[in-house]
Structure formats: structure tokens, C-alpha cells
Amino acid sequence: MKREVEIKRLQALRQVDVLVIGGGIAGAGVALEAARAGASVALVEARDFASGTSSRSSKLVHGGLRYLAQGRIGLTRESVREREALLRDAPGLVVPLRFLLPVRVGDKTGRRLLGVGLALYDALAGLRTRCWYGVAALLERAPILGLQGLLGGWSYQDAQTDDARLVLRLLAEARGLGAVTINHLAVKALTRGAAGVDGALLEDAINGDRFTLQAACVINATGVWADQLRAGLGHAPKLRPLRGSHLLFEAWRLPVAQALAFFHPDDGRPVFALPWEGATLVGTTDLDHADDLAQEPAISGAEFDYLLRALRQQFPSLGLGRADVLSTWAGVRPVLAEQGSQPGSSVVSKQGDPSKATREHLIVEEDGLITVTGGKLTTFRSSAIAALRLAAVRVPALRNLRRHAAVLAPAGALPAQLPGEWRQRWLARYGGEAQALLDCALAHPDELQHIDRSDYCWAELRFACRAEAVVHLDDLLLRRTRLGLLLRGGGAELLPKLEAIVCEELGWSAAQWADEVMHYLDRVARCYALPAETQP
Structure with missing residues (x-):
């Protein structure tokens, strides 16, 4: 997926049935289910896909034994059933x-x-x-x-699972069904018509270009940032x-x-x-x-x-x-606040044990904006379907939602000439795009080598630059792959060899590469390294 091509597609559309704001697991699930129902869909993400909570989770697809102990039987039942569906439909990824x-x-x-x-x-x-x-x-x-x-x-x-790769796989399947998905494209303001929210003013973080997209339905799937969009409509926080x-x-x-x-x-x-x-x-x-x-x-x-x-x-x-x-x-x-804000307040009550706060999802329609947030990684599909059923009033195609469809489409097969260790992993993680990854690897056979002790190879890095909307170095090393977590110092030792691949595929100059490296290593030091020692 070339980001520039997707932006041109979106600008040409001018209007869609469903505009999804947020490129984490919640938004990806909504985009896939809406596209599967036959609606025209656009998803925009202000930063990178899965760059929020959806790449920073505990990687567990679980029912939540702890929630059962708290008496939340309904949430646990929903979660274990979704877990089993993901194990069935996403083998090797879940x-x-x-x-x-x-x-x-x-x-x-x-x-x-x-x-x-x-x-x-x-x-x-x-x-x-x-x-x-x-x-x-x-x-x-x-x-x-x-x-x-x-x-x-x-x-x-x-x-x-690998939470970030699960998000990317969902988005890839949504694009295969006609959805447009774009990262580093921020919502600057919601637009409103007679029936409430009817679109958004968007800004490209790369070049600053702005344009408006109209939508029959706008879905706020921005996770922990959901209250910020809601606040723009005058609503008190709920998270x-x-x-x-x-x-x-x-x-x-x-x-x-x-x-x-x-x-x-x-x-x-x-x-x-x-x-x-x-x-x-x-x-x-x-x-x-x-x-x-x-x-x-x-x-x-x-x-x-x-x-x-x-x-x-x-x-x-x-x-x-x-x-x-x-x-x-x-x-x-x-997480949903157990006690709401006072009218007009900008903060929510934070009383009570955080570990006992509910993990139920929030789905609410306010002035035409549908918000879906809260919940768990495991229950993204059931949350998406519940939100889209609320949206069906505005988008008739959403009456075709298929609750019992497979979570992900079968991944197909790759030639036996590819070693089995790569074949099964790539099918699981890339789905229908695995063949394109194989083509990339065959064109650069010297890059079909393990990187350090990881299960990644150099060809995956090249493919991500070529086809997975990489804009910054952290997109590549922290989310398209997890090498920035798995290797000390964010994988700094890879950078000399990686430079040639990235600059060739993304057209970066030596100066741009140096700037990206500086920002990436600074981010690793601030957010992914060891904190300063506390005083005894």
C-alpha cells in the first residue's frame, strides 16, 4: 500500500459511507467489518497505524481471568468466545x-x-x-x-499475538475490500450538517495539505484519545x-x-x-x-x-x-471511568483501584458521532459490530453485517520452494500480501536471512518500506517489525546496513536518513529504554 496513492484515492472520493478516525485495533476492526458489509470506508490515523495502545499491549488474546474474579461474567464469556474465533481464523498470528x-x-x-x-x-x-x-x-x-x-x-x-501485526493484517484485508486507510493524516476538526457530524477536515502530517471528507457516518475509534474528539462537541469525558x-x-x-x-x-x-x-x-x-x-x-x-x-x-x-x-x-x-464527570468538568473521577476498573467497551452516539472505545484487544470484532449496528441508521449497507463470518480470510498458500519457517510465518502475519513479500524476497535473495536472533529477515524490512506506508523509522522498527524492542538500543547496530534499503525504497537523502536516525534513537531512549534509577 503506497500512502501517496491512498491519499489521492481519498481526495478523489470526496465522500464515503463510513469515516473511521483511529488506526488502532478498534478502528481496524470497524473498517474491516464495514467494508465487508459493502460500505465505502475511509480510515485515517493521526500518527502511525497501531502507534497507540495497540502496539503497546501485553500481547494477550485472553478472556480475562481477573475479570471473572470481579464477577464480570458477560465480558469474560464474550472474550473467551472471541479468543476461540481468533485462534480458529488467524492461525499463526493468534x-x-x-x-x-x-x-x-x-x-x-x-x-x-x-x-x-x-x-x-x-x-x-x-x-x-x-x-x-x-x-x-x-x-x-x-x-x-x-x-x-x-x-x-x-x-x-x-x-x-503480535498486536501491531494483527492491526496491520486487519487493515490489509479492509483495503482488499475497497477501504482506504491512511496513516499520518490527522483530523483537525469535525464538520457538521443538519443531522450532526457529517465529515472531517483532514491534514496531511507530511506536507500540511488540508482537505475535507464528507461521510454519512463518522466513527470515533481513537482509543484513549476519544474524549478529545467528544470534547469538541461539548461532551464531558468518560474515560x-x-x-x-x-x-x-x-x-x-x-x-x-x-x-x-x-x-x-x-x-x-x-x-x-x-x-x-x-x-x-x-x-x-x-x-x-x-x-x-x-x-x-x-x-x-x-x-x-x-x-x-x-x-x-x-x-x-x-x-x-x-x-x-x-x-x-x-x-x-x-478504561471507562466508574464515576462520570460533573457537567462541564474537564476531568473524570479517578477514585478506586485501577485494577478493578471495568474493561467493558463504550459505544455511544452523540450529535451524529459514534464513539467506540474501552474494551480489550480480544473483543475488537464484537465492539466493531456493535458500533456499526448503531451506524446502520445512516448507512443502509451496514444492515448486511455478518456477525458469524470468519474474523480474517484464509491466507492462501506460498510455493514450497520457500523454507517452511518463513512460509507459515508470512502467511499468518501478512495474509494476502504474503505473495508480494515473497516476490520482494526473491528479487533480493541475499536478504532472506535472519536478523540477529530474531525471526525477521531483511526482506521484510524492504517490503515494509515498499508496501506498508512507512513514513518514519520508528514505523518500521517498532510496528512493521518489532526489532526495536527485541534488540538492545532499539536495534541501533542494524542501522548501517538498513540505511541502503530504506533510502532506496523511500527515496530518502543522506540528510533525511540522519535526521530520522536521530529522532528514532531519541524516542527509544525516552520511551523504550530503562528509566533512570529511583532513589532507595
Whole structure:
């Protein structure tokens, strides 16, 4: 997908049935379902696709065992069913993930209570995945666990994904059905007609060009920023931004063959360590995020120490320290405020435990603007369909929504001449665009090589520059691929070799490359590296 071509298409259209604002998982899901129903669709994203919460999640596609414990059975039922649909329809992109839940003496939630919860969790999905392991059997599966007070542990199954690639796959399928999707194209103002919101004034972040697009229906899918669009119509905020932060370790330093979930020694909150992309991901925190949403979030020193303390308590033999952390990231969740604002107020109440705040989605129509936000990564499709059913009053084509259609279309096949390790991975992550990636790789056979210890090859970087609307270096290294997270220093050692590929494909000059490198490394240092040490 060439961004310039998409912009020209959008300018030529002048009007669409559905304008989706926001290029994260919520917006991508809305765009795909609307295009699948036969509506004309445009999606615009002010920054990069998945650059907000949708590339900064815990990578879990799960029902939310914690939400079940809070009595939110409806949300859990919806989530486990969507999880199973994604496992069925996106194999290799959404993959099963088995969890181990160690039980220790003194845990506030013991074996029996956890077992009851897991039985209900399985029942809601129509499966049986749970089983109990005694101490010896548990240690066979997780020998790094500390022995102190260990009674055994439960095992159950959930799933995980690469959140950014899931968004990109949804957007690619939406484009295949005729949707126009453009990143770095911001909404400067909503336009209004007799029936309320009827379009938007758009501004290209690259050259400053502005143009207006009319739409029968405008959907606000901007996640944690949704209240900002709503405020422009005079509506009080409904969201409580919560920050979740993560650490990433090399797999040899924190070796887990399956996910481990355990309770933090300070406050009893659940923490997990799970295998992801050949590394080990640890998370997450749950704190009110008071910083300016215009600024990219980053882990705080206190959060970093909090997660590291949990790891040291659970895996004392490993001696984990700051130097073992490859990278960090923080995402801000669009969680519904339990108590709304006072009329005219610009802030929402932040009372109550953040971990107990509801993860239900918000879908509301106000002055013709439909907002869909909140919810979870797992439930993006059900949220999208609910929002589009509300929009069907304005867009007759949306009466054709197919709730039980496959989440993603079958990916097809690639020639057997491509090694199986690439073939299955590319089909899962690129879907219908996998053949174009293969063509790119065959034209540059020397680039079909693993990058460092990752599962990426150089051809994927070239293809992303050529066909995936890369505008900045961080688009390429933090979202089209995750090399900026998986390699120390944001993958700075790749840059000398990468320069030739990027400049050839994107037409960058040496000066532009140098400027992009400077901005990228600054972003890595501010938002993806280790925070400054806190005072003891």
C-alpha cells in the first residue's frame, strides 16, 4: 500500500459511507467489518497505524481471568468466545499460550478457589484446558520457580499475538475490500450538517495539505484519545486513562517455555512472564496515567522496580537485575471511568483501584458521532459490530453485517520452494500480501536471512518500506517489525546496513536518513529504554 496513492484515492472520493478516525485495533476492526458489509470506508490515523495502545499491549488474546474474579461474567464469556474465533481464523498470528499459575502458602487465592474460577473460565469457552500439577510436576515445566512455600500450580490455556501485526493484517484485508486507510493524516476538526457530524477536515502530517471528507457516518475509534474528539462537541469525558508497563528480557536470561502468572508480593496483583517473539515479556502495571496524552508514554522508575521486585521474589535463583532488561514499553488503556464527570468538568473521577476498573467497551452516539472505545484487544470484532449496528441508521449497507463470518480470510498458500519457517510465518502475519513479500524476497535473495536472533529477515524490512506506508523509522522498527524492542538500543547496530534499503525504497537523502536516525534513537531512549534509577 503506497500512502501517496491512498491519499489521492481519498481526495478523489470526496465522500464515503463510513469515516473511521483511529488506526488502532478498534478502528481496524470497524473498517474491516464495514467494508465487508459493502460500505465505502475511509480510515485515517493521526500518527502511525497501531502507534497507540495497540502496539503497546501485553500481547494477550485472553478472556480475562481477573475479570471473572470481579464477577464480570458477560465480558469474560464474550472474550473467551472471541479468543476461540481468533485462534480458529488467524492461525499463526493468534497462537495458543499455556499458562502456569503457581500456588504458594499464604496466597490470598488458594488452590481450591483458583480451581473453581478456572472451571468456570473453561466452561464459558466450552473447553477443558485446566489441570493441577504437584510441586515436582510443576518444577519439570518451570524449573526456575523458587521453592519457598510452593504447593503446586494450575495450568490453563489462553492465547497471544503480535498486536501491531494483527492491526496491520486487519487493515490489509479492509483495503482488499475497497477501504482506504491512511496513516499520518490527522483530523483537525469535525464538520457538521443538519443531522450532526457529517465529515472531517483532514491534514496531511507530511506536507500540511488540508482537505475535507464528507461521510454519512463518522466513527470515533481513537482509543484513549476519544474524549478529545467528544470534547469538541461539548461532551464531558468518560474515560480514565490507565498505564500498563512492561519489561522484555532475552529468553536465555528469563527462560519460560510457557507463560507464568503469579501474585506480586507487595499488593497481590497478578504479574506474568511469557514467551513472545523469541524473548520473555513481563507485565504489567495498572496505574492512573496523569501525563499529557500528546506525549508518548514510558515506564516510570517505580514501575520498573515494581516488576523487577516481583521477578526476584518469584525466581530468586536467576539474580535478575537492570542490566538484563532488553527494552521497556508502556501503553495507556482507554478504561471507562466508574464515576462520570460533573457537567462541564474537564476531568473524570479517578477514585478506586485501577485494577478493578471495568474493561467493558463504550459505544455511544452523540450529535451524529459514534464513539467506540474501552474494551480489550480480544473483543475488537464484537465492539466493531456493535458500533456499526448503531451506524446502520445512516448507512443502509451496514444492515448486511455478518456477525458469524470468519474474523480474517484464509491466507492462501506460498510455493514450497520457500523454507517452511518463513512460509507459515508470512502467511499468518501478512495474509494476502504474503505473495508480494515473497516476490520482494526473491528479487533480493541475499536478504532472506535472519536478523540477529530474531525471526525477521531483511526482506521484510524492504517490503515494509515498499508496501506498508512507512513514513518514519520508528514505523518500521517498532510496528512493521518489532526489532526495536527485541534488540538492545532499539536495534541501533542494524542501522548501517538498513540505511541502503530504506533510502532506496523511500527515496530518502543522506540528510533525511540522519535526521530520522536521530529522532528514532531519541524516542527509544525516552520511551523504550530503562528509566533512570529511583532513589532507595
